[in-house]
Amino acid sequence: MRANFFKMNSAIRNGLGYTTLALMIVALFMVFDYVPPEAEQGIAQLIFYFHVPLAWVAFASFGIVAIAGIFYLWLGDQLWDDLGYAAAETGMVFCTLMIVAGSIWAKPIWGTWWTWDSRLTTTFILWLMYVGYLMLRASADDTPQVARFGAVIGIVAALDVPIVIASVRLWRTIHPAVLVTKQGGHGLEDPRMVTTLLVCLAAFTVFWAWLLMLRFMQLRTRSRMGELAVRIAFASAAASDKQVMEPG
Amino acid sequence: MAAPVVEIHNLAKTYGLAPVLREVQFRLMPGAGAFVVGGNGAGKSTLLRILAGLEAPSSGNAIVFGQDTRKLAARYRRRIGMMAHQSFLYPNLTACENLEFYAELYSIAEPRVSAELWLERVGLADVANARVRTFSRGMEQRLSAARAMLAEPLLLLLDEPFASLDHDGSEIVASLIRVAIERGAAVIATAHAVPEIEGVEFAVYEISHGRFASQVHKEEVRRGGRIRSLLGR
Amino acid sequence: MEHFGYLFAAYSIIFVVIFLYVMFICRRQAALDAELRTLEARMAALTKASDESASSQSQPDA
């Protein structure tokens, strides 16, 4: 059963890889050639088409971390822990990129690299939470309970997200708006913009799924090798018993 | 035939890559005692921690009072008393305060009264109000014995109960074990050598390289010079 | 075209960082393969040992 599980998975993984390639090429073409630049912001607004998918993918990953955590605590299967860890890692890559892209876009439009705009702040707090998650993973990797600790942190962080969003929005509206925060995103005038965004969303979702699967299967292999090492330890202990009983 | 207090089916436990327990089969009836003899690191303490529900086995399972030790409900935990290498006592609390605290945890009717009673039983009445921090290793071991047997448990898990005990201390703990067995409790104790406890018949098991030898006859153990005459006779 | 630098920077950073992440995964894969080889070696040693003890039983040394 294990063999074809692996074969089937790598087929899916390669399939995702190629679709990503195709979709990404289409997306880039559409962003740079097909879609009309937004009247006011000029071509800097084109960063938007990658910024939003990055955000969606980051939030989705952190959702998976929490769900995988719940399943791990409930079922105790190492598979869920591997999934949670892989989702957190890939999620962090995309979350970091989202903040970087966001601030690069903010410089020409709002004149500063960073503003405490409610969306950026929320993402930044989320980013800090998962830095903590990954640091815990790194420093506690040898303790047997690291999987349970990771699951609990993943769940607690996800529980906090709605409150972070609410409090930051409340804080943000009262906080004197430093700059006109005209977010280019809402109210896309031209239908081509919408299609481009959708294609970019699809491209990044597949890209993320591919990366997640890549890392997830790697962690699955690592866990299965751990189990194999234990079985070997048992076998060698049994073998040494035989030697003790009747030396060869 | 009464249900066994402890049943172990093909239990195994590893720490990292080191197999600590392998193919353990074991059964213990109420009112019976068992001694597990083995060198350091043979897996004795791990076995007791698994039976106490403090650790989960890697494979196979341990059944205590008919329950899997991975999920022991409070009412079953109440029937287990344990002495480990660590005493589970608070150094900054006095001996009496420690016992009173555990008596409350096991919701014993008169915590103070039972604490004082047990202090007398283990011969620590005169240091009742001294902090455990000031105790010698032997005194702490006696207090740990009192803590373990305070709630009249039906299963006693004793990890080298006689370690660092002087002659009187060993005699006290031995008599407490005898009383527990007469009360119908099951006792599993580990040791480097099997102490001779008068009036109590112990099954002796040997554990080496994580494997549980089946029951070993006392004479065999005696021949191996592993019977430490406890009572000095 | 004055913002082109920002646009170029944003898109290139996205692809460079993801590329580095994939390299990171490949490096971890290499480490895993090395560990796999040691496991296989130990397994081989074990099976050889048990073969020896099995063969020595069947025909005791002359």
Next chain:
Amino acid sequence: MSGFSAVLRKDLRLELRSGESTLALLALSMLVLVVLVFALDAGRVRSVDVAAGALWVAMVFAGMLGANRALLAERDNGAIRGLLLSPLDPGTLYAAKLAAALIFMAVAEVGAVILMVLFFNLEFDASIARLAPILALGAIGFSALATLLSAITGRTRGGDMLLPILAVPIFVPALIAGVKASAAALAGAPLDSMDAWLKIMVAFDVLFVTAGYLLFEHVVGEG
């Protein structure tokens, strides 16, 4: 419930006997305030926002120290195993440890408020009294979160450094709400004018006390 009171009374007795953590909390919150006074040169100006901010910074750091000590008593002689073996269920253990951390934090808060009034040229008047419910809500939320997390960081290498890194980002919403509500209270605004902030703090507290109660068994056992 007897388990809850047994553990709580034991922790308070241990604390009264050694007294080190409450003193440490008080000293720490005072030091944080002193640093902020010099850093923000708040001695001259009567700025309410700065005072509220300083108070909450002191609280967060004192709270972190308090939570770290929550499970310290159990580390000697493997006492945590004694508790896990006993019929006490982990949720009640969490509640007792949370209550203990809360009491330590309350003491530190009272000290910090007094110092804040002195250091930031405020008055001991009604506005200070209005701070009480806000600080209480903040302390509950922070203790609930930090007690759960300290059970994790207490048992990992380099864990003590990890606790602030894990706790502070998650605490941010309650921190924002707390500082804003405190500043408003100090500026004389009536409590009902900031119910939006208070609602956020209550939501945070309810969420993390329940989450801590349910998740504690997974982080405290050896398994």
